[in-house]
Amino acid sequence: MIQSMTGFGKSVFSLPDKHISIEIKSLNSKSIDISTRIPLVYREKELEYRKLIGEQLLRGKVDFNIFVENIGTQTPSTINQNIVKSYIEQMRSIVDGEPVELLKMAVRMPDALQNSSESISEEEFGTIMTNIQLAIADLQAFRTQEGKVLEKDFVLRIGNIEQLLKEVEALDSERLLLIRERLEKAVTDIKNVDANRFEQELIFYLEKLDITEEKIRLKKHLDYFLETLRSNDSNGRKLSFIAQEIGREVNTLGSKANFAQIQQLVVQMKDELEKIKEQVLNVL
Structure with a gap:
């Protein structure tokens, strides 16, 4: 029985401090071509994700996305206070402005926010891989249909x-x-x-x-x-x-x-x- 290269698969699950949605979409292509959109904390395992997807899907232009919604007290990014203060002082030397407005501008500047350097745990990595497999199975069912x-x-x-x-x-x-x-x-x-x-x-x-x-x-x-x-x-x-x-x-x-x-x-x-x-x- 043939399968189409067109498909869509999704898996949604929760961890103690976050909701995670994994989506995989594929279209026709002569070979396997994988594009990813992954939060920084999960990129250290990107090669493993790609290997799993490539071995299972074989061919197609594949878009692989991981979406994370944080629901805990921890935030994925922190304000780099020294850099933000430096930006505000430099802008004050150029133009007068309200402190709040200057702060809004400063936090948009490069390196104003720094991402957490937290690494993914082995347990969380295993959960991610399991749900990638579920999303792949969902996509393959779509392909079969x-x-x-x-x-x-x-x-x-x-x-x-x-x-x-x-x-x-x-x-x-x-x-x-x-x-x-x-x-x-x-x-x-x-x-x-x-x-x-x-x-x-x-x-x-x-x-x-x-x-x-x-x-x-x-x-x-x-x-x-x-x-x-x-x-x-x-x-x-x-x-x-x-x-x-x-x-x-x-x-x-x-x-x-x-x-x-x-x-x-x-x-x-x-x-x-x-x-x-x-x-x-x-x-x-």
Whole structure:
């Protein structure tokens, strides 16, 4: 069963002094590409977070966020009083101002606030990792659900191409008969025609226009796409390669057919195939 690369997972939990929300979002990408938004105190373990996410999600453009709401008495930042006082004195030497207004300006200046150097405990780190795993599981469930939608669409599109192929097969004998009649009519007015030579040339020409092999290969590729779609090792790259092979046979079919009604069916096949190729980009 296929999975989509699009997904969203979330885990929310509480510690004695804070509420923490972990969110992971993924979109399609050729490889794993992880962007993080993590509070400073948790960044020392960022490599471990990335390793876990990369091993589990495999591919996709992933946004990983940790949001923290402090509910205890401790604050994550403290005022660097000496620096703030220095800023206020420097501003007073330039312009007169109300102390409160100067203070508001000073605390916005660089290094006015310093983050706590507190390190994450092993217990808290374990809790974080457990909840990252829960968020990943939530995201993978989302991916699986989206994969079912994609699979349903692929089956529909492949079925449409198969039906169009049957219509091509129904028209093929008529096409060859019309080509033969047209060629025979074209040489009717030509004198001294060698009947045997003409027959040989006609057979050679019809063989060049024969699309039997293309029809057989196209049907095999369509069956292989559905077989791969339902296999345990199904993945977007493999389905993309098969879609390319389907496209080659469809293009050859259209160029060799030399018959307007079949070429119209080929255009419809190409339209269905383009929709498949667009959706394959979203498959894990």
